[in-house]
Amino acid sequence: MITCKDFLRELNEYLDETADVSMKKELELHVSQCPNCFVVVDTTKQTLRVFKGMEPQEIPSTVQTRLMEALQRRMNSRRATGTAPE
Amino acid sequence: MAQATAVFDEAPLLERARAGDAEAFTELVQHYERRIYRLAKHITQNDEDAEDVLQETFLKAFEHLPGFQGNSKFYTWVTRIAVNEALMKLRKRKSDKTVPLDEPVDTGDELMVREIAVWEENAEEKYSRQEMNDILQKAVDGLKPDFRTVFVLRDIEELSTEETAEALGISVPAVKSRLLRARLQLREKLTRQFKRKGENIFDYL
Ligand SMILES: [Zn+2]
Numbered sequence: 001m002i003t004c005k006d007f008l009r010e011l012n013e014y015l016d017e018t019a020d021v022s023m024k025k026e027l028e029l030h031v032s033q034c035p036n037c038f039v040v041v042d043t044t045k046q047t048l049r050v051f052k053g054m055e056p057q058e059i060p061s062t063v064q065t066r067l068m069e070a071l072q073r074r075m076n077s078r079r080a081t082g083t084a085p086e
Numbered sequence: 087m088a089q090a091t092a093v094f095d096e097a098p099l100l101e102r103a104r105a106g107d108a109e110a111f112t113e114l115v116q117h118y119e120r121r122i123y124r125l126a127k128h129i130t131q132n133d134e135d136a137e138d139v140l141q142e143t144f145l146k147a148f149e150h151l152p153g154f155q156g157n158s159k160f161y162t163w164v165t166r167i168a169v170n171e172a173l174m175k176l177r178k179r180k181s182d183k184t185v186p187l188d189e190p191v192d193t194g195d196e197l198m199v200r201e202i203a204v205w206e207e208n209a210e211e212k213y214s215r216q217e218m219n220d221i222l223q224k225a226v227d228g229l230k231p232d233f234r235t236v237f238v239l240r241d242i243e244e245l246s247t248e249e250t251a252e253a254l255g256i257s258v259p260a261v262k263s264r265l266l267r268a269r270l271q272l273r274e275k276l277t278r279q280f281k282r283k284g285e286n287i288f289d290y291l
Contacts, residue, residue, distance in 0.1 A: 005197075008197045008199065008270075009197065009266075011197075011266060011269075011270075012262060012265060012266050012269070015269075036199075036202050039202050039203065039204055040199055040202065040273070042204065042205075043203075043204070043205060043273050043276070043277050044269055044270070044273045046205055046209075046276075046280075047269065047272050047273045047276050047277075048241055048269070050210050050218070050222065050276065051222060051226075051241055051242055051272070052241070052242075052244075053210075054218075054219060054222055054242065055215070055219070056120045056121060056124045058120070059119060059120055059123045059140075063123070063137050063140065064119070066137070066141070067115070067119065067137075067140055067141055067144065068112070070141045070145060071111075071112065071115065071144060071145065071148065074145055074148060074149075075108045075111075075148070
């Protein structure tokens with residue numbers, strides 16, 4: 001059986017399901033027999049799950065307004081001078 | 087949000103924008119601005135810098151749009167601009183401090199696994215959304231910039247490994263190695279926070 005260290009090194013491949021067939025078997029065997037690695041897998045999965053559930057930050061309206069103003073200025077100056085970009 | 091992106095058909099907008107249609111470009115901006123702002127905040131960890139990054143990113147995108155080949159997705163391309171801007175800000179800030187951005191890639195080759203404990207049942211339901219966001223934000227902020235950036239792109243913005251490598255200008259193996267360390271460090275922190283109290287692995291065996 002592969003060691004815990006080996007398993008850990010391949011953890012992403014295991015979680016993202018990118019390991020090739022023979023490695024996948026090794027990893028599954030290890031995790032089914034090693035309580036430590038089982039817990040590490042479980043808690044890493046939960047870690048990723050809570051991060052994926054994180055809501056994107058609202059942009060403060062003042063920030064949003066200033067962004068639109070800056071864009072508008074740039075677009076207007078482009079139109080006024082008629083310069084081709086680059 | 088990932089779903090919203092999937093149904094959003096940017097191709098016609100992009101084409102109009104590239105032909106100089108300001109309205110179309112504005113629509114593209116409005117579609118991606120929250121994600122770019124979030125990304126900028128995660129990397130720079132500073133409101134003022136994040137706003138600068140947001141503006142610079144879309145101004146540059148507007149400037150260079152005619153040269154955008156469409157080989158990569160618009161979002162990947164814009165993300166790449168944003169990451170560059172954000173890293174520049176970060177370097178500028180860090181240069182006043184003692185922590186160099188380009189620390190040796192790894193301090194200790196060990197993959198960190200110290201806290202081995204199961205989480206409480208429905209741990210995150212014990213916290214309000216705001217508290218939870220704060221916990222997660224703090225955990226990410228505690229990562230080294232190299233790790234943090236890769237984690238944010240891969241696991242929060244859900245770019246592929248290849249897209250992340252492209253956006254950061256680093257190799258695919260470097261993305262993988264940083265991502266593994268980032269994930270393990272975050273696992274460590276969150277497990278410390280959420281573990282079932284009064285229990286350790288030996289109860290489990
Ligand atoms: Zn093990």
